[in-house]
Amino acid sequence: MSDAPDLLPVHVLTGPLxxxxxxxxxxxxxxxxxxxxxxxxxxxxxxxxxGTFIQEDAEEVLVMDNGCVCCTLRxxxxxxLMRLAALRDARGWPLRRVVVETSGISDPVPLLHTLRAxxxxxxxxxxxxxxxxxxxxxxxxxxxxxPEYAAQLAAADIAVLTKTDLAGGAATQALAAAVAGANPLAxxxxxxxxxxxxxxxxxxxxxxxxxxxxxALPAGPAAAAPAHGVRHVVLRYPGPLSWPAFAIWLxxxxxxxxDRILRTKGVLFDxxxxxxxxxxxxRRFLHPPVHLQSGKPPESGSCLVxxxxxxxxxxxxxxxRRLWSACAEPAxxx
Amino acid sequence: xxxxxxxxxxxxxxxxxxxxxAESRTHRRxxxxxxxxxxSRLLRPLRITVDAHPDFGFLVSxxxxxxxxxxxxxxxxxxLDGRGLAIPDPLLAP
Numbered sequence: 498m499s500d501a502p503d504l505l506p507v508h509v510l511t512g513p514l515x516x517x518x519x520x521x522x523x524x525x526x527x528x529x530x531x532x533x534x535x536x537x538x539x540x541x542x543x544x545x546x547x548g549t550f551i552q553e554d555a556e557e558v559l560v561m562d563n564g565c566v567c568c569t570l571r572x573x574x575x576x577x578l579m580r581l582a583a584l585r586d587a588r589g590w591p592l593r594r595v596v597v598e599t600s601g602i603s604d605p606v607p608l609l610h611t612l613r614a615x616x617x618x619x620x621x622x623x624x625x626x627x628x629x630x631x632x633x634x635x636x637x638x639x640x641x642x643x644p645e646y647a648a649q650l651a652a653a654d655i656a657v658l659t660k661t662d663l664a665g666g667a668a669t670q671a672l673a674a675a676v677a678g679a680n681p682l683a684x685x686x687x688x689x690x691x692x693x694x695x696x697x698x699x700x701x702x703x704x705x706x707x708x709x710x711x712x713a714l715p716a717g718p719a720a721a722a723p724a725h726g727v728r729h730v731v732l733r734y735p736g737p738l739s740w741p742a743f744a745i746w747l748x749x750x751x752x753x754x755x756d757r758i759l760r761t762k763g764v765l766f767d768x769x770x771x772x773x774x775x776x777x778x779x780r781r782f783l784h785p786p787v788h789l790q791s792g793k794p795p796e797s798g799s800c801l802v803x804x805x806x807x808x809x810x811x812x813x814x815x816x817x818r819r820l821w822s823a824c825a826e827p828a829x830x831x
Numbered sequence: 832x833x834x835x836x837x838x839x840x841x842x843x844x845x846x847x848x849x850x851x852x853a854e855s856r857t858h859r860r861x862x863x864x865x866x867x868x869x870x871s872r873l874l875r876p877l878r879i880t881v882d883a884h885p886d887f888g889f890l891v892s893x894x895x896x897x898x899x900x901x902x903x904x905x906x907x908x909x910x911l912d913g914r915g916l917a918i919p920d921p922l923l924a925p
Contacts, residue, residue, distance in 0.1 A: 741846070769865075774850070
């Protein structure tokens, strides 16, 4: 997401227990990404995931097996990534990306925070894409089994529907609709390993591509998704906004309600810069804002999407409308 | 670590991090001043004023006379939380 090509992307592979994370990762590595990919496997408990199998292919596999990455292992994660950086420097290893496979009940957000907050990591690594596997055979009902699953899916940039060959066409279609309802911001892939490999090889896409998914979303609130109280709203308003006012509003909103705002993504035209800016957040974690080389005219307006859990998105819509109304007033020169 | 600290970028605040390397220092200073003015307006009920500082973000002045430095917006909200002050909720109508 950031404009920092020298920083290694750290992609997070998450998803419910048994949804096929390791199988997917093995396939992707064997498809050509192994030589320049490091894999960190976060095992939880005694059950080994697939470390040996992965190790056949990956240049370097590090297993963190002392607990769940979102609870206790952030210091270990920092050490592990710095070990990778040292290996890269010492061996001249053409490392291009890191994939962290989390345990099935992990929350990916603390991992993202760690990448930004640790002063050593943020000079070497950046947050990449969040990938979430969703088991088509288990169906939409499985998403509601645990609140962690809804949060994992909401955080995803790419949702990979797995076991579609076992589930059949109708069940896969039903799951795809449920996933789109729970996270309309996620690109969906179904057994398209080549497409996933290409995305990861390209650093999970250009900034423009990452925000293009917003173009197709219809404005307005959506019905509740099948997972807990997850809902989303697509807010579109014509004309430019003031970046300082927007930044204050968004950080204030996330500070107070970030526990219930699973995801934020949008593009807006900053009237002072005369430029489009992309914003992207997972709960209280905000990726750096991105300058977009968009050919859209300013009048085409901003688009902002929120995915919430236990918070009526209509309240955010009302608040955003007030902000937009204030921004529509003539700008005051500081 | 508090989760919002992760929002801070490399040496600058989230709201300025990554925006545009080519942007002039003058533009950034003007934007920081506009942000400080908007914050002061927002926080007037708490009798808090915010000033932009070219080197380290913001100076937050409290009605008791104390002043604290904040690197960015996220840090300002934390400062207010730390002092037990009620941050205005954007979901509540003014």
